[in-house]
Amino acid sequence: MLTKKHVDKENKLTTRNGTVHTSNMDITTREGIMADVKRAEIESQLSKAKLPALPEPLPALVTDNHTHADATVEFSGLDPELNLSAAAVVGVHHIVEVGCDQPSSEWAVDFAATHEQVVAAVALHPNDGARMAARQGPEAVNDVMRRIEQLATAHERVRAVGETGLDYFRIQDPAGQAFQRELFARHIEIAQRTGRALVIHDRDAHADVAAVLDEHGWPPRTILHCFSGDAEFAATCLEHDAWLSFAGSVTFKANGAVRDALRSTPADKVLVETDAPYLTPVPMRGRPNAPYLVPHTVRFLAAARGIETSDEQALAAWCRRLDANTSRAYGSNPQAIVTGTW
Structure with a gap:
């Protein structure tokens, strides 16, 4: 792999080993060299920040369907611009940034705009909402929810309401759980009124998540984030007709039931995500997560479904299937796949 010092205006690439003149190279060769240079630059920056190395690029483009780039800055120091650049060089061309x-x-x-x-999802997380209600009172939550509804239509690149839902792992008192159900219902109604997709956080609350959705209506585009x-x-x-989005946790040894769910899900209903900076997939488990690591999960999902990951054409077809699913779930034209539409 080449290491860049600079590319000058005469179309020369200067490396540690000397100058490579690219003027007479065909476009494919030249683009390949420049891609190697870009990757080397990013690898160097990640190494200096003590972050995981870049994985092997995917043979076709995919989207990280759920990430928190703002929290990633706080968690690991990964700058949002480097975050996007690192994702791009391994084949992750879009992200869904979730509030x-x-x-x-x-x-x-703002990031999506x-x-x-980037496209955005906006919400008051069930845990944040329950804690806010307990500490500041329900009116504080009402103020936030009025703003969330405004944000849901603030820009055409806001495509979803979420993450919302129920979390009985973190909030265990009955009053807090009851408030979460009320808050979840309000988010469902906002998604329905605004025509946005609904992104659901569900932890140890499967039956009640389904019950609230049954009562208030499943929006036409519903995504079960980090399906568990x-x-x-x-x-x-x-x-x-919901989509199931699988995070790095599907690679964890203990999550056999989640893998069974993956194998039982039709290919056109599978999404892939990081939930970065959390839930880093094997073999990087325990390290800070970021969208550029989603190729590990993409390959794991493929293998779990019987796709030969060493077959580049088969893996590329799987990547294209995943990205088509994203276009239907989050795209500006959810009724059809329109090349270049996002």
């Missing part, structure tokens, strides 16, 4: 409270939702909207490879259920719960979600 969890008013500040992060506003950040997500200024970066064509079994094949039976997957079937319930699929009955309502």
Whole structure:
């Protein structure tokens, strides 16, 4: 791999080993060299920051369907611009930036509005909402929710309401869980009124998540983020035409039931995500996560479904399938795949 010092105006590439003149090279060769240079630059920056190395690039483009680039800065120091650049060099061309409270939702909207490879989701996370209600009272939550509804239509690149849902792992008191159900219902109604997709956080609450959705209506585009259920719960979600989004946790040894759910899910209903900076997939588990690591999960999903990952054409077809699913779930034209539309 070449290491760049600079590319001058005469179309010469200067490396540690001397100058390579690219003027007489064909376009494919020249682009390949420049891609290697870009990758080397990014690898150097990641190494200096003590972050995981870049994985092997995917043979076709995919999207990270759920990430928190703002939290990634705080968690690992990964700059948002480097975050996007690192993702791009391994074949992750789009991300869905997800808000969890008013500040992060506003950040997500601004990030999407200024970066064509980003779309946003906005919400008050169930844990944040329950804690806010307990500490500041329900009116504080009402103020935030009024702002969330405004943000849902603040820009055409805001494509979803979420992450919202239920988390009975973090919030265990009955009053807090009851408030989460009320808050979840409000998010469902916003998604329905605004025509946005709904992104669901579900932890240890499968039955109640389904019950609230049954009561208030499953939006036409519903995504179960970081799917953690079994094949039976997957079937319930699929009955309502939902998408199941699998994070790095699907690679963890203990999550056999999630892998069973993956194998039972039709290919056109599978999404892939990082939930960065959390849930880093094997073999990088325990290190900070970021969208550029989603290729590990893409390959794992493929292998779990019987796709030969060493077959580049088969893996590329799987990547294209995943990205087509993203276009239907989050794209500006959810009724059809339109090349170049995002």
